[in-house]
Amino acid sequence: MSNLPTNMKAVPDMKKLLTWTVLCIGGLAMIMPLIFMFITSLKVGEEVYTLSFWPDEPTLENYIYLFENSNFLIWFFNSFVVAIVTTISVLFFDSLVGYTLCKFEFKGKKLVFVAILSTLLIPTEMLVIPWYLMVKDFGWLDTYWGIMFPGMISGFGVFLMKQFFETVPDDYIHAARIDGLNEFQIWWKVAMPMVGPALSALAIFTFLGNWTAFLWPMIVSNDPELYTVPVGLASFSGEFNTDWELIMAGASVATIPTLIVFILLQKYIVRGVVMSGLKG
Amino acid sequence: MAQVLLKNIAKYYNKTKVIEELNLSIKDQEFVVLVGPSGCGKSTLLRMIAGLEEISDGELYIGDRLSNELEPKDRNIAMVFQNYALYPHLTVKDNISFGLRATKMDKQEIEKRVAHAADILGVTHLLDRKPSELSGGQSQRIAMGRAIVRQPEVFLFDEPLSNLDAKLRANMRVEIKKLHQRVKTTSIYVTHDQVEAMTLADRIVILKGGDIQQIGTPMDLYHTPANVFVATFIGNPPMNILNGTLTQNNDNSDENWCVKFSDTESLSFSIDKPLTTYQDKPVKLGVRPEDIRVLRNNEQPQSYERVFSVQATVIEPLGADTTIFTDIAGMEIKAITDGRHTIHLNDPLKIAIDTRHLHLFDAQTEERIFSTQVSVKVQN
């Protein structure tokens, strides 16, 4: 009799075990490159190319070099400015445009929406050349604006926000109109607070996307003082040799803001991904 | 406070007409209920009065002002919504005062008004909560509070009670009535619940497909419905409608008219109005369930009652009374009987129709021809 309960428990335990095993393997597979990155950043010289798990003489030399002898701090600052400004801009404009497309009727609305959606179909690689020509003509080469301008509004964000504003019942907007708010105030004071989770999700995606952006920042900036972190790190990779240990050290530091964002906004990321039905 | 006047109001969405040529005059301090089936344009009409929906044609006067082009905030109205529309990120207090703060009103005056409204509605202890921490009934009160503090000339309600359970709805109905008796603000109230309409309204406006079917006091609509639609809309269970042919009785009895349902079944009654234009024409006869009685064993009918032998097909006991479903000449009818009167399914029954309260409708137009109620001969 006494072993009956344990028998009954055995089935869910097996299920749990299986789930945990799969999750652990998945988690390990994900985190391995990060661990490898960090360990490599502690190595110097020939050891970089060995597969040893822990360096014989772990050292912070690479970090010291990075901060003292390279422009890394400037790149970090540049990345930060670019990511923050584009995120704020995307939040503001995408939610404003999304709200307008969602809650107002006007001629040509469908056309505008389809036009915005169609920008999602064009890969960045195809846009790079026209962007570059624009930037050159306008004299925006080697400026923050040149790096940031393609990301100031995102078609994806407009679409996301439009969908989320659908969840705000019209009655709230009607109530606010009777309360005497103007349309801008209704958007800002009534509708925006009601799509908070969507805004957080969009903020995270935009920040991370811009923090890690490589192709366009590399093309548009020639001046090392204007490199972002990914571009700067890439510059350690020369024609004849690549300073992997420096790249890894820089990448390790660059991961920190990402980690902070993830830890702080974890629940919003999960909710945002679930709500918007996309993969992070 | 103000009167509201709608002159030839129309509403089109692109080409589809939702409301056409609607005329309605609402007196100062009056409580008017707009009632009708889903999709008949009640909310549309209310939103046009509020200024949330453009008026396609016609003139709207609130007070003495032509208000077609006024912004919602300038119309001196307040509206209570079905889902309450309480801002989730604001406290109850901030929700109630939201509109006043938007107008940059003096802080002390705002405090005073909020306190007063909270007092009237008994929600003072809820002021610091968030809407998510309120029950349905409490949210409803806060939504009303938000309307009250504006001290508007007109209250607009769009199905304010339909999200509440039956008991709470009955309570809030009384609260709204009390509130109106207290502040006496002109009110326009939309519902599709005829009980709410009957109990709250000074006058009811019955809409169907964007057209007004009848305007009148609850008792007007109940006793002299303008057509079959109104007759079956007001009253629960709804009025029985029996198809038949109107014939004149030749014998010299008091019952000079008769509706024949079939070769064997007919109902004779007396009225002093000439109905010759409808003689031998199809008509619809309306009888309210409460005007049909189930006779107890050996009970004799009154002189004004006509007896039919039937069988109960469905019995709905409601406690105080019981609804009996049966049929006359194949047409279903409902009768209400005393709840203490035990009746079994398929028992042979005698039901007595009170001929003092009959309604006769044109079979084609469904317009009312006559109600016996007003002019029946006193026969006792």
Ligand SMILES: Nc1ncnc2c1ncn2[C@@H]1O[C@H](COP(=O)(O)OP(=O)(O)OP(=O)(O)O)[C@@H](O)[C@H]1O
């Ligand atoms: N934006 C719109 N475009 C086109 N037709 C509309 C629009 N809004 C409402 N209608 C139509 O107008 C009619 C009246 O709608 P309304 O919302 O006023 O009905 P209602 O009487 O309030 O119904 P309910 O009891 O379901 O709330 C409906 O037939 C509806 O389909």
Ligand SMILES: [Mg+2]
């Ligand atoms: Mg409605």
